[in-house]
Amino acid sequence: xxxxxxxxxxxxxxxxxxxxxxxxxxxxxxxxxxxxxxxxxxxxxxxxxxxxxxxxxxxxxxxxxxxxxxxxxxxxxxxxxxxxxxxxxxxxxxxxxxxxxxxxxxxxxxxxxxxxxxxxxxxxxxxxxxxxxxxxxxxxxxxxxxxxxxxxxxxxxxxxxxxxxxxxxxxxxxxxxxxxxxxxxxxxxxxxxxxxxxxxxxxxxxxxxxxxxxxxxxxxxxxxxxxxxxxxxxxxxxxxxxxxxxxxxxxxxxxxxxxxxxxxxxxxxxxxxxxxxxxxxxxxxxxxxxxxxxxxxxxxxxxxxxxxxxxxxxxxxxxxxxxxxxxxxxxxxxxxxxxxxxxxxxxxxxxxxxxxxxxxxxxxxxxxxxxxxxxxxxxxxxxxxxxxxxxxxxxxxxxxxxxxxxxxxxxxxxxxxxxxxxxxxxxxxxxxxxxxxxxxxxxxxxxxxxxxxxxxxxxxxxxxxxxxxxxxxxxxxxxxxxxxxxxxxxxxxxxxxxxxxxxxxxxxxxxxxxxxxxxxxxxxxxxxxxxxxxxxxxxxxxxxxxxxxxxxxxxxxxxxxxxxxxxxxxxxxxxxxxxxxxxxxxxxxxxxxxxxxxxxxxxxxxxxxxxxxxxxxxxxxxxxxxxxxxxxxxxxxxxxxxxxxxxxxxxxxxxxxxxxxxxxxxxxxxxxxxxxxxxxxxxxxxxxxxxxxxxxxxxxxxxxxxxxxxxxxxx
Numbered sequence: 001x002x003x004x005x006x007x008x009x010x011x012x013x014x015x016x017x018x019x020x021x022x023x024x025x026x027x028x029x030x031x032x033x034x035x036x037x038x039x040x041x042x043x044x045x046x047x048x049x050x051x052x053x054x055x056x057x058x059x060x061x062x063x064x065x066x067x068x069x070x071x072x073x074x075x076x077x078x079x080x081x082x083x084x085x086x087x088x089x090x091x092x093x094x095x096x097x098x099x100x101x102x103x104x105x106x107x108x109x110x111x112x113x114x115x116x117x118x119x120x121x122x123x124x125x126x127x128x129x130x131x132x133x134x135x136x137x138x139x140x141x142x143x144x145x146x147x148x149x150x151x152x153x154x155x156x157x158x159x160x161x162x163x164x165x166x167x168x169x170x171x172x173x174x175x176x177x178x179x180x181x182x183x184x185x186x187x188x189x190x191x192x193x194x195x196x197x198x199x200x201x202x203x204x205x206x207x208x209x210x211x212x213x214x215x216x217x218x219x220x221x222x223x224x225x226x227x228x229x230x231x232x233x234x235x236x237x238x239x240x241x242x243x244x245x246x247x248x249x250x251x252x253x254x255x256x257x258x259x260x261x262x263x264x265x266x267x268x269x270x271x272x273x274x275x276x277x278x279x280x281x282x283x284x285x286x287x288x289x290x291x292x293x294x295x296x297x298x299x300x301x302x303x304x305x306x307x308x309x310x311x312x313x314x315x316x317x318x319x320x321x322x323x324x325x326x327x328x329x330x331x332x333x334x335x336x337x338x339x340x341x342x343x344x345x346x347x348x349x350x351x352x353x354x355x356x357x358x359x360x361x362x363x364x365x366x367x368x369x370x371x372x373x374x375x376x377x378x379x380x381x382x383x384x385x386x387x388x389x390x391x392x393x394x395x396x397x398x399x400x401x402x403x404x405x406x407x408x409x410x411x412x413x414x415x416x417x418x419x420x421x422x423x424x425x426x427x428x429x430x431x432x433x434x435x436x437x438x439x440x441x442x443x444x445x446x447x448x449x450x451x452x453x454x455x456x457x458x459x460x461x462x463x464x465x466x467x468x469x470x471x472x473x474x475x476x477x478x479x480x481x482x483x484x485x486x487x488x489x490x491x492x493x494x495x496x497x498x499x500x501x502x503x504x505x506x507x508x509x510x511x512x513x514x515x516x517x518x519x520x521x522x523x524x525x526x527x528x529x530x531x532x533x534x535x536x537x538x539x540x541x542x543x544x545x546x547x548x549x550x551x552x553x554x555x556x557x558x559x560x561x562x563x564x565x566x567x568x569x570x571x572x573x574x575x576x577x578x579x580x581x582x583x584x585x586x587x588x589x590x591x592x593x594x595x596x597x598x599x600x601x602x603x604x605x606x607x608x609x610x611x612x613x614x615x616x617x618x619x620x621x622x623x624x625x626x627x628x629x630x631x632x633x634x635x636x637x638x639x640x641x642x643x644x645x646x647x648x649x650x651x652x653x654x655x656x657x658x659x660x661x662x663x664x665x666x667x668x669x670x671x672x673x674x675x676x677x678x679x680x681x682x683x684x685x686x687x688x689x690x691x692x693x694x695x696x697x698x699x700x701x702x703x704x705x706x707x708x709x710x711x712x713x714x715x
Contacts, residue, residue, distance in 0.1 A: 334346065
């Protein structure tokens, strides 16, 4: 063929070959797509089957109970109620593991130290009468949760009146474990009555115990002062079986003779509430104030301080020269003394001083008139009278206070009315109702950090007055709470609300701060009112003036140091989280001005209060015997701040408010006229012209308050 034919044939061959290759490629791609489609269908089928199995696997009946219990261990008590309402399987799980769930909740809220604590051990660690009826972890946890909620102003309270203690009550001591109320009278004598029935069990006559005698009590030991350098020590008869009294400082014949007379007047087969002479301690010089924290008795004289071991009667230590001049200032007249295992605290008219028990040296001093610059908060008290006849507590907003309130007064300088230690917290009450709270005081007194890193100063004042006019009367501190009586009312401060309420972390901590380890961020909105942030100084008056607002007011110190030291570990963010509440039913100025004692236990607050000013009695002590005072879970026959106080026969009743506190030893002033500082200094104008007339005629009753746990929480 010709060249042209070859070329033509070649081109045709080339075109045909390319055409077949393209077709083959398309077929191959289609085959791959079909293969992928089939493969994906198989994968989807297996995936659906696996998802189905997974859905069945996460069902509550298939998850290991240990895993679910571990998850639920982070829930606070209010959230456990949601578990029951979620579904029937969850409800069944709740019913099956109810004991473990509430055991974990008790540990979460720090009612017990660890899960290793048994139920019997947990109950025995509390002296609360209401817990005696608790027969399960559920009742145990709910009772304590309601009690702690009531202390921060979110629970109802009850009030009761004790009148069997006699007229003109001066000092009050309470032993919830043995069910005893111990009082001394301004006219003399000591009375021991039953906490549940208000029946007198034993007493020392008024011609034996001097008038205005100060009383201390702890761990079964009763201590009161004679005129001069002597302190009488008596001990519960039920605690003395097989034990002999002190041989170093044995009781004298007067004590034994009075003991025989009291035994004849109040015969008893079990000696319940009876005391027998144990020792007669004599300090080297006249004591101005004394304080007993078992087993140590501290006696403060003008120039020295002495510590005794009460069981043996031995003089342990003498602190010399307590009045030494520091920066030109002496200690001043003794107002109050306090003691713990490490330190001795003496509050004078000029300074508060801390001495080491190890070597007796002065380790810290603080002038009441020149408090260092610390974080300042204020409690604004509405001036209008709130006529509550039933005991009522209300949360108080803590606002930042930018005004300088520590300036020295013209004429008389400020002084500390009382000083108390609770754990690692040191609380001081100044005469103008300013409360200085020092967290982790052992570290604070070392001086490595400024006091502002540890302390908060809370000023209680009237919201409608530009100049503070509130005076401090009395203070009791224990179990992480401080109760304060002022001429503006009775206030309770929870020093660290996060301790038993870690679920409030998300409300308290700043947004930039990580929450503490192992703390839940669940809300208490279903049980407690919302926690308000610190309000600005311009808006606090309108906020605190509303009596219908029931909110928990808290303040969390970020504890930031202006000059932080890189070699020091940062302090915990939530180390100072305050919650404050006010008892509105105790608002009478004249009655508050004459309060001579305030006593705290774990669940109650006792104070001597005039009956005509007291709120309505929720149940007079002794009327109901052992009947419930705070609901079916609050079987308390005592008298702490709970609701109202019934007037009683023209004597000063012991008023009881039951919340959550521990027995607190109160001001240690044993010289008439030297206690609550200048009690008759200022008289606020009152609308009742005849109010002061009956005050000279009537006396006071022992009034008891306790929280009504029936309405505290729906859990």
